[in-house]
Amino acid sequence: MPFLTEQDLSIDDLAALVAAPDRGAIVSFVGTVRDHHAGRSVLRLEYSAYPEMAEMECEAVVLEAQRRWSVAVALRHRTGQLVVGDAAVAVVVAAAHRDVAFDACRFVIDEVKRRVPIWKKEFYADGSVAWVDPTASGGTVPSERPDA
Amino acid sequence: MPSSRSVTVTVRFLARYAELAGQDTVTVTAPIPATVDSVLVRLREVHPSASRLPSKPLCARNFRQVLGAESVADGDEIALLPPMSGG
Secondary structure (H helix, E strand, O other), X not given: OOOEEOOOOOHHHHHHHHOOOOOOEEEEEEEEOOOEEOOEEEEEEXXXXXXXXXHHHHHHHHHHHHHHOOEEEEEEEEOEEEEOOOEEEEEEEEEOOHHHHHHHHHHHHHHHHHHOOEEEEEEEXXXXXXXXXXXXXXXXXXXXXXXX | OOOOOEEEEEEEEOOHHHHHHOOOEEEEEEEXXXXXXXXXXXXXXXXXXXXXXXXXXXXXXXXXXXXXXXXXXXXXXXXXXXXXXXX
């Protein structure tokens, strides 16, 4: 099952993939589209990816978590057009007990943000468009193709 | 001109870098021994639009992030990656 999807994310569907009788804890994280960024009003987002590498990196992150802790991990990331409130990324971790489930869930979302090649383009209420760039001053760089 | 003395690779621009370069992919030929850095030098010589990209972008070779000194082989895909912003 691919990690990237253009379909709506469902925590219930992901939890069903990792739930088991010997796993008494299920921890989930959902990242949703925020209506503001650096003082600007955000209307919608577009996520683009380097799909082949993003799939490989997502798989590597999941396998690393499952090697490091005794957990089962389900991960999905949206691509394409999203509006405020939509779920952009979902991580669901099941384990025998809660401590490792929380630790592994935090690890997975942090690693996804750090190393999976996915990019966020923000469309603002004032009509401007920018790429999110954590290394840029102000956190964004204006898009050269705001209509694309 | 491709030959046994050179490698030909696909350079792929992602996200904002595709906007800056005005295209998604280009083909670049570089002399052997080729590295990611030497491919980037050739890229800027042959495709002036690439001069708008940062001098030291994050790079992937065949879908794995690598440093500029990484060796490059004929047929490789070298991707130039803006700072990631998923999640």
